[in-house]
Amino acid sequence: MGKLLLFLSIFLACACTSTHKIDSNVQFKRLYAALKIEEILSSFEGEMNISPEKILSGVLRDLPESQKRAFIESMPSKVMADPINVNAAKIIFKSKLTSLLTAQELKIAADFYSSSIGLKAHRAIIDAEIAVSESLN
Template sequence: MVCSAQSEPNAELEFERFYNALKMDEIFNGLGGNVEVDTKQILADTLKDLPESQKQFLINAMGTAVLAEPSDMSAAKMAFKLKILSLLSPEELKIAADFYSTNIGLKAHRAIIEAEVAASNVLD
């Protein structure tokens, strides 16, 4: 019997699949195209529990341009990315990307957003 080694999914690749499947650029644009994000605070909050190697990887991936302009779309995407990468393993991210790449997954995502807005309106 031959065992084939399966490599762990690439977090960067799976994040891009996930982000695109959710149509996050479209969602951010729907928020007015100018999302206020405190990336320094999000970075600090997100990285506090990560292993040192992951911290350095994410800090290097951020770059100074994103930190310098927290209100642009790339800052919003980076904040989203940092939070998602802190909450989901590469394997979980792959599973989520696979699901949200389907019509049902995208429909569920849109339904969740609309339901959260409805609930938020009641709580306001």
């Protein structure tokens, strides 16, 4: 009986020490890397401040130049004057994800998107969103 209690005590001690708290910051970094957000941001040619006009020009690239210009000029001047700060965007992205997902959920998402299937699914979702956007224009 004494040996059984000793075994159970050792087993419980080992079980307690092997569990560790999942760090949401670490899991966010893994997810951010898996989604290749840095690569997406660097596609803006390393600019720290991205012009809203540049983004709109890219999104509206299939429109005739006169329509594209009319749309851009119809945007409020405040929107067009304020550059988009990439560092601020990353902070907002992190803040929103960490407020909506637990550390465990971030870990699961990072594990999934780090896999080849997860990356393929991510790319497929982006392509599908682009297709929907283009078909609605």
